[in-house]
Amino acid sequence: MLTQFFPSRTMSFYMAKMFLLRSFAVLAALVLVLQALDLLGESGKIMAYPGNGNAELWTYISLRVPQIIARFLPFSVLLGTLITLATLNQNSEVIAMKSAGLSAHQVLAPLILASLLVAGLSFAFNDRVVARATDTLDRWQKAEYGPLPKVRATQTNVWVREGNNLIHAAEVHGRGANIRLRDITVYDRENDTLLTILKSPEGRFQDNGWTLDNATRFDVATGRTTPIGTLKVGPEVRPDQFTLATVDPDGLSFMDLRSAIADLKAAGRPTSALEANLWHKISGPMSSLLMPLLGAVAAFGLARSGQLFLRAVIGMALGFTYFVADNFGLAMGNLGAYPPLLAAWGPFFLFLLIGETVLIRTEE
Incomplete structure (x- = not known):
């Protein structure tokens, strides 16, 4: 037939x-x-x-x-x-x-x-x-x-807010507890006034916080930059806030986008x-x-x-x-x-x- x-x-x-x-x-x-x-x-x-x-x-x-x-x-x-x-x-x-x-x-x-x-x-x-x-x-x-990084980042140019403070990561690698941040900048603010700027080439999620290596602090009032070594910041910032900050559906395959939507739903984020x-x-x-x-x-x-x-x-x-x-x-x-x-x-x-x-x- x-x-x-x-x-x-x-x-x-x-x-x-x-x-x-x-x-x-x-x-x-x-x-x-x-x-x-x-x-x-x-x-x-x-x-x-x-x-x-x-x-x-x-x-x-x-x-x-x-x-x-x-x-x-x-x-x-x-x-x-x-x-x-x-x-x-x-x-x-x-x-x-x-x-x-x-x-x-x-x-x-x-x-x-x-x-x-x-x-x-x-x-x-x-x-x-x-x-x-x-x-x-x-x-x-x-x-x-310009030259692309050899290791593909999960996300790039991600901004996260913690209270009055702003955290910027140029690159985000990995997922969950294995997440790694590159080129981190933390803007420490009080009453919308910028006090200090923390910078670190690398950070990782550890013990419910973010450990920054080789960090430096720039004091806005004095204009001085001080190396402070290892520093812990952002205890209230979750890993999924970096990995799910922006999801570009055009740059993901069907299964990758489906996985990202599932992660967003688990984090209580809108996915319509x-x-x-x-x-x-x-x-x-x-x-x-x-x-x-x-x-x-x-x-x-x-x-x-x-x-x-x-x-x-x-x-x-x-x-x-x-x-x-x-x-x-x-x-x-x-x-x-x-x-x-x-x-x-x-x-x-x-x-x-x-x-x-x-x-x-x-x-x-």
């Missing part, structure tokens, strides 16, 4: 191959143009750091290209769908298939199956490549395109925005499944009636409206206005119903 939903094997492979080739050709063209424009705007900052050259430019390209691919793959699938269906319509191949007794859903079935493959590849690519590239690029940009991003890591790639359905309006109707271009424009409008709604839903989820599941999956199911309604009312 499942095979009867598809056209013949030859026709299915023919349509799927046409769809995939056109989609990835559009993606390659978009990546080439957008990467060139992006590099023009960023190359000055990269070359501004002493010693940077062509190798650093290629490093930037290798980190930026995965982000561009992830962002514009759904657009490419939409345009590939429109080009494929418009070509089939122009050559009267859709008319031949419908004359053979195929319904509109059967005509679209090979494209939907191929888009399911694209969605799976997109999720794996985003999870294994894009997340790591985003994290590395963010850290490189924070270093102003991160949960919306977690579910969007699945619903985002799944948007490729909608593109054949939203672009299906370009496949039907007589090409010689002069309305093929108008149908293609309608399909493009439906696709781009979905992307607007998807971004809006995710933004509302980040603000806490929408529940996480609604923010991530609401636009997907809404436009799935819209696409089915248009297809059934016009072609079935």
Whole structure:
């Protein structure tokens, strides 16, 4: 029964191959143009750091290209769908298939199956490549395109408050009781007046407090700096306040983000925005499944009636409206206005119903 939903094997492979080739050709063209424009705007900052050259430019390209691919793959699938269906319509191949007794859903079935493959590849690519590239690029940009630390930090540039005092750590390594801080600065304040500044190259969590090694104290009143050796500060500051201070969902894989959300929940911190991003890591790639359905309006109707271009424009409008709604839903989820599941999956199911309604009312 499942095979009867598809056209013949030859026709299915023919349509799927046409769809995939056109989609990835559009993606390659978009990546080439957008990467060139992006590099023009960023190359000055990269070359501004002493010693940077062509190798650093290629490093930037290798980190930026995965982000561009992830962002514009759904657009490419939409345009590939429109080009494929418009070509089939122009050559009267859709008319031949419908004359053979195929319904509109059967005509679209090979494209939907191929888009399911694209969605799976997109999720794996985003999870294994894009997340790591985003994290590395963010850290490189924070270093102003200078050398990256050899050991990857769990968090960077973290601020924690203890009463009136502020604690800043340039890097946070490890988790739980094994946490290590690098380049620590403690601002000792009283009634919003800065009294002293403590600095230490390294600190660790020990005996319900933070032990700073090779610390120095700068007295604001006298302007003197005094070495004080080992010092203990922040008895009320928990380790999770450093590791969970900022969580970037774009720089984490699905499982890493899920683990961070679990840690935040255990610490009693709000997680709605991160949960919306977690579910969007699945619903985002799944948007490729909608593109054949939203672009299906370009496949039907007589090409010689002069309305093929108008149908293609309608399909493009439906696709781009979905992307607007998807971004809006995710933004509302980040603000806490929408529940996480609604923010991530609401636009997907809404436009799935819209696409089915248009297809059934016009072609079935």
